[in-house]
Amino acid sequence: MGNIALLILGYLIATLPEDIRDNRLHVHIYRITKRSKKGKGDCVCKIWIEKNGEKDFEVAYNRGIKSQDLNEIILFLDRNYQTVKNEIKKSLSGQKTTLIQDELCVKIRK
Numbered sequence: 342m343g344n345i346a347l348l349i350l351g352y353l354i355a356t357l358p359e360d361i362r363d364n365r366l367h368v369h370i371y372r373i374t375k376r377s378k379k380g381k382g383d384c385v386c387k388i389w390i391e392k393n394g395e396k397d398f399e400v401a402y403n404r405g406i407k408s409q410d411l412n413e414i415i416l417f418l419d420r421n422y423q424t425v426k427n428e429i430k431k432s433l434s435g436q437k438t439t440l441i442q443d444e445l446c447v448k449i450r451k
Contacts, residue, residue: 348373349413350413352406352410354414356429356432356433366429366430367388368418372406387401387402388401388414389401398418
């Protein structure tokens with residue numbers, strides 16, 4: 342997984358190193374369960390957070406996140422858009438990411 346990692350409602354939000362090739366910023370959502378291998382979880386959702394450089398949330402796919410949880414995750418991304426965008430760019434350029442404080446999330450490091 343990439344360097345940015347946020348734990349929200351039992352889901353891990355992360356970027357991947359290969360995301361640097363994509364032309365739209367996005368995050369991957371992993372479900373963390375007791376059965377998850379090595380704590381990595383299963384990728385269950387991908388959310389684009391911008392289009393043409395402007396804030397625009399679009400669910401690329403969702404494989405099982407309840408709509409209420411998905412709405413909370415998107416609300417978090419919207420509320421913290423500029424910070425999340427900056428942290429994704431830092432992560433993809435190899436820089437150290439910083440804490441994002443929000444009542445929905447706890448920042449964890451790899």
